[in-house]
Structure formats: structure tokens, C-alpha cells
Amino acid sequence: EKKPKEEKPVEGKKEEPKRPGKYKLEIRKDGFKKVEEMLDLKAKQEIARHYTLFRDTYLYNLSIDTEPQGATIFVNNENKGYSPLKIQISSSQPSVDVNVRIEKSGYETEEIKISLNEEIIERKFVLSKNVFTLSIITFPSPALVYIDNEIAQNTPIKINLKKGPHKIKIVKDGYNPVEDIIVLNEDTEKFYQLKIQTYGWIQVGAYPSAEIFVDDESVGNVPPIKLLKLPTGKHNIRFVYKSQVHEEKIEVDPNKTKKIHHIFKEK
Numbered sequence: 001e002k003k004p005k006e007e008k009p010v011e012g013k014k015e016e017p018k019r020p021g022k023y024k025l026e027i028r029k030d031g032f033k034k035v036e037e038m039l040d041l042k043a044k045q046e047i048a049r050h051y052t053l054f055r056d057t058y059l060y061n062l063s064i065d066t067e068p069q070g071a072t073i074f075v076n077n078e079n080k081g082y083s084p085l086k087i088q089i090s091s092s093q094p095s096v097d098v099n100v101r102i103e104k105s106g107y108e109t110e111e112i113k114i115s116l117n118e119e120i121i122e123r124k125f126v127l128s129k130n131v132f133t134l135s136i137i138t139f140p141s142p143a144l145v146y147i148d149n150e151i152a153q154n155t156p157i158k159i160n161l162k163k164g165p166h167k168i169k170i171v172k173d174g175y176n177p178v179e180d181i182i183v184l185n186e187d188t189e190k191f192y193q194l195k196i197q198t199y200g201w202i203q204v205g206a207y208p209s210a211e212i213f214v215d216d217e218s219v220g221n222v223p224p225i226k227l228l229k230l231p232t233g234k235h236n237i238r239f240v241y242k243s244q245v246h247e248e249k250i251e252v253d254p255n256k257t258k259k260i261h262h263i264f265k266e267k
């Protein structure tokens with residue numbers, strides 16, 4: 001811990017002799033704490049004193065810069081302006097900690113504790129991006145792109161997204177849908193070759209009679225047995241009989257038929 005700064009000794013004024021008794025001594029200097037002492041003078045006694053003055057207020061010059069510049073700087077939750085920033089902080093203590101928060105759109109927020117124990121303190125921070133550009137191109141184009149289950153736009157697209165994983169779905173009439181997970185840690189460009197959509201069939205039956213849902217859409221009741229034409233790929237099949245529900249996932253292959261049948265037990 002840094003010791004408080006001491007004022008250099010200054011030769012004091014020698015007072016004229018005073019009568020014996022008690023006297024109050026005060027020493028004052030701007031920016032320093034006042035010194036008070038009661039002196040008890042005896043006859044023919046000479047008293048010599050040396051006093052170290054301690055600062056009443058400590059001033060610290062804090063400089064904060066960022067790369068890139070233009071970030072908002074908060075000191076102890078108070079907005080102090082934009083980087084590069086130079087501010088002066090006063091304290092009654094020879095050492096003090098301040099909480100600094102740095103915010104900039106498109107970058108990670110930085111939170112730091114800085115110890116003020118020198119008159120001039122300089123800090124520089126390199127900010128980390130948390131928003132990146134994702135570009136998606138398809139052939140053929142245009143194709144509709146969903147990002148995190150929300151419609152974005154038709155390809156080709158260029159969009160800014162937060163750092164991390166994103167769920168991508170691309171659909172186009174007459175072509176197989178594409179699903180992908182893209183983890184953004186940098187600006188990224190993706191190309192997708194869409195494949196002409198193919199179909200297969202599923203033969204669905206149940207006992208007793210049950211309502212059938214394919215990918216959450218009702219296709220009616222069975223029996224009689226249903227032959228359903230579906231795009232190739234994964235599908236969710238749900239059977240509903242009274243309060244009973246049964247679900248299965250099935251992979252539909254091109255130009256092939258798969259059979260799925262479920263028997264409910266009476267409760």
C-alpha cells in the first residue's frame with residue numbers, strides 16, 4: 001500500500017515567550033488535514049514540535065482508451081462519456097478502488113476493478129466482437145431462410161447476428177429443405193446446393209380408431225389404413241386415441257414405402 005505523501009519539513013516560526021498555562025495549537029494548510037494539539041507550558045520551558053501533514057483530498061487522473069474507440073465508459077455505474085476518456089477522481093483515502101464498465105454495440109461488455117493508488121493511471125482495453133456477419137447463398141436462388149425459427153429473408157442474404165450457435169433452415173418449393181447449425185465466431189459465408197425434392201410413402205394404421213398427426217398436422221383417422229405421400233427426410237407421427245398419445249419419428253426414403261402401426265391398450 002502506498003504511503004500518504006508527506007510535506008517537506010518547513011522551519012516554523014519561533015513564538016515569543018508565553019506565560020505558563022494551556023494553549024491550543026492549530027496548523028492549517030489547503031488540501032491537508034488540520035492539526036490540533038493542546039500544549040501545557042511550564043515556567044521557563046521551551047517546547048519543540050515536528051508535524052507531518054496528511055492530505056485531506058487525493059486527486060487521481062484516470063485515462064481509459066479502447067480499441068475500437070467510441071465505447072461508453074461507466075465509473076461506479078455513472079456514465080462518464082466515451083473513449084478515449086480522461087477524468088479526475090477525488091478521494092479522502094490514499095488508495096481507492098473504482099468499478100469500470102465499458103459498453104459498445106457489437107462488442108462484449110467489459111467490467112473491471114481499477115485500484116487508484118497513483119496520481120496518473122492509464123488503461124487501454126481491446127474489445128471483443130460479439131456480433132458477426134452471416135452471408136448465405138443458395139443454388140438455385142431465391143430460397144427462404146429461417147434463422148432461429150424466425151423468417152429472415154430470401155437468399156442471397158447478409159445479416160448481423162450475435163456470437164454463438166444459430167439454427168438455420170432453408171426452404172424452396174420443389175426442393176428438399178436444408179437444416180444446419182452455424183456457430184458464429186467470425187464473419188461467415190455459407191453456400192448451399194439445394195437438391196430437387198423427392199418423395200416417399202408411409203402406410204399408417206392403428207387399433208382402435210385413432211387420429212393421426214404428421215408434423216403436428218391432422219391427416220384424419222385410421223382405420224382404414226392410410227397411404228401418405230411425404231417429402232423425404234424426418235417426420236414426426238402422432239397417434240391420439242381418447243386420452244392416450246403415442247409418438248414416433250420416421251425417416252422417409254425416396255420412392256420407398258414404410259409401414260407404421262400402433263395398437264392402444266384399453267385402460
